[in-house]
Amino acid sequence: MIAILTISDSAAAGEAEDRSGPVLRDLVRTLWPHVEPLMGMVADDRALIAARLRQWADEEDVALILTTGGTGFTPRDVTPEATRDVIEKEAPGLAEAMRAAGLRVTPHAMLSRAVAGIRGRTLIINLSGSPKAVREQFEVLRPVLPHALEQLRAGKRGVRYARPGEHRREASYQ
Numbered sequence: 001m002i003a004i005l006t007i008s009d010s011a012a013a014g015e016a017e018d019r020s021g022p023v024l025r026d027l028v029r030t031l032w033p034h035v036e037p038l039m040g041m042v043a044d045d046r047a048l049i050a051a052r053l054r055q056w057a058d059e060e061d062v063a064l065i066l067t068t069g070g071t072g073f074t075p076r077d078v079t080p081e082a083t084r085d086v087i088e089k090e091a092p093g094l095a096e097a098m099r100a101a102g103l104r105v106t107p108h109a110m111l112s113r114a115v116a117g118i119r120g121r122t123l124i125i126n127l128s129g130s131p132k133a134v135r136e137q138f139e140v141l142r143p144v145l146p147h148a149l150e151q152l153r154a155g156k157r158g159v160r161y162a163r164p165g166e167h168r169r170e171a172s173y174q
Helices: 020-031 046-059 079-086 092-103 107-111 131-141 145-152
Strands: 002-007 038-042 064-068 116-119 122-127
Touching: 002 020, 002 046, 020 038, 020 064, 020 131, 038 046, 046 064, 046 079, 046 116, 046 122, 079 116, 079 122, 092 107, 092 116, 092 122, 092 131, 122 131, 122 145
Parallel strands: 002 038, 002 064, 064 122
Antiparallel strands: 116 122
């Protein structure tokens, strides 16, 4: 199972539309067409974010959690801290690659504090909150996500994460 968590005070309060979560859902479907991601939303609150990440990783056995929002410099941006509260091992290459690719587009990419890491057999990756940045960052992740999930889920019966170009194979981890 794959989950997408939008982190936004205004969207969680119903004052703004979540534009990044649906974009990320559509991007996930381009990689795994038969997967319907679990969608969620919380305010920019460290404890709430960490609680949802723990719930999805531990109780729902989600293989991949993608977060969107809360990775910047404002006082309410606490997604990286909440993620670090939850993960057991960091996967810094993922966040570094997203920042490096983003720098080719805008110098503001270096302001992202996104992190990535592993909790148990769940990969958690922070993405920025804008739809444009989500698209750019997902394209950086696209070639490695299937292999990363295969490694994390090795030995789990019935799990097959199709690699890019293997669109015909059914993903059996939904």
